Structures are given as structure tokens and as C-alpha cells.
Amino acid sequence: xxxxxxxxxxxxxxxxRSGDHGDCAIAAxxxxxxxxxxxxxxxxxxxxxxxLVDGMxxxxxxxxxxxLGHDVKTLHFERIRLDDDETTGILEVEQTQxxxxxYRHVVYLWAGRIxxxxxxxxxxxxxxxxxxxxxxxxxxxxxxxxxxxx
Numbered sequence: 001x002x003x004x005x006x007x008x009x010x011x012x013x014x015x016x017r018s019g020d021h022g023d024c025a026i027a028a029x030x031x032x033x034x035x036x037x038x039x040x041x042x043x044x045x046x047x048x049x050x051x052l053v054d055g056m057x058x059x060x061x062x063x064x065x066x067x068l069g070h071d072v073k074t075l076h077f078e079r080i081r082l083d084d085d086e087t088t089g090i091l092e093v094e095q096t097q098x099x100x101x102x103y104r105h106v107v108y109l110w111a112g113r114i115x116x117x118x119x120x121x122x123x124x125x126x127x128x129x130x131x132x133x134x135x136x137x138x139x140x141x142x143x144x145x146x147x148x149x150x
Contacts, residue, residue, distance in 0.1 A: 022055035024106050027117035028090045029061065031108040032145050033068045043067050061090060061106070061143060070145040077139045082128040085112040092140035093132065104140060107131075 023041075030040035044051045047067065048060040056064070062072050081087055088110050095103035108115040114125040125131035132138065 023052060024117060025056040025061050026051065028106045028108045029064055029068070031110070031115060031117070032090055033065065033070065035068065058092065058141070065143065065145055069148050071148050073144045075142040075144060077141060080139055080142045082109070082112065082139070087112050087142070089145060090143040092142070093137035094140050095136060096138050097136040105137070109142065
């Protein structure tokens with residue numbers, strides 16, 4: 001069985017969230033696709049009209065990436081190798097602390113590193129496990145993007 005990995009881009013355009021909205025998916029999609037926040041927001045608002053109020057569901061994230069010219073594949077937590085320095089994609093994490101059950105967040109996983117776009121954090125974590133432990137997250141799933149072939 002071959003490994004399914006998205007090739008990490010040579011350059012990452014750092015995209016921060018607005019700070020006023022639940023727009024982590026917009027920032028993660030923008031980084032994954034190499035686009036600006038504003039251009040990504042335009043596409044995301046087509047598939048999720050209330051994105052700035054309600055955020056995006058996983059299927060909406062997939063649809064936005066497809067509209068931006070990518071084939072997508074979801075890997076569930078048991079197939080994700082965070083320690084592999086080639087693993088790249090949009091990573092869903094879920095809060096594990098009491099009282100926060102069900103809180104889901106997405107970050108950009110770039111070449112085995114976590115890019116956290118929250119305005120109050122804006123962090124790059126070399127060790128994904130440290131990021132997960134520090135913020136009390138567990139891995140949900142990973143959306144791997146590859147450019148569509150014409």
C-alpha cells in the first residue's frame with residue numbers, strides 16, 4: 001500500500017484568522033491552497049453562507065477545497081502519522097478537556113508541523129504532539145489536498 005501524502009508547498013503564505021469570527025477553516029484552507037484570506041472567504045461563503053457566524057462543517061471544508069481546484073481525501077485519526085515530516089493537510093482537532101466536549105478546531109499541518117492561525121496565538125509547532133498536549137486536543141481527521149489534473 002502506498003502512502004497518501006500531500007507534497008508540502010515550498011512556501012507557506014501565513015494567514016491569520018480575523019479574530020472576531022470562528023474562521024479557523026478559512027485560514028487553514030487559505031494556507032493549504034496558497035491563497036489570501038479574502039479570496040478564500042469568497043469561496044467558503046458560497047459553500048457555507050454563514051461561515052463567519054457558524055464556522056464550517058467538514059463536508060463544507062472539502063467542498064471549498066474542491067472548488068479551489070484540489071482533489072481531497074480524508075484520513076481518519078488511526079491513519080494519520082503526525083511524526084512523518086511529509087504529512088501535510090488540514091487537521092481537525094477536538095478538545096479533550098471537561099466541559100469542552102464536541103469543540104472542534106482546524107489547523108494547518110505542514111510537513112509534520114502545526115500552524116495555528118488563531119489571532120491570539122499565531123504559532124508554529126515543530127512537534128504536533130506537544131501542540132495537542134499543550135492545548136488539550138486529540139486528532140480527529142486530516143484532509144489531504146492534491147491539485148486536480150486537467
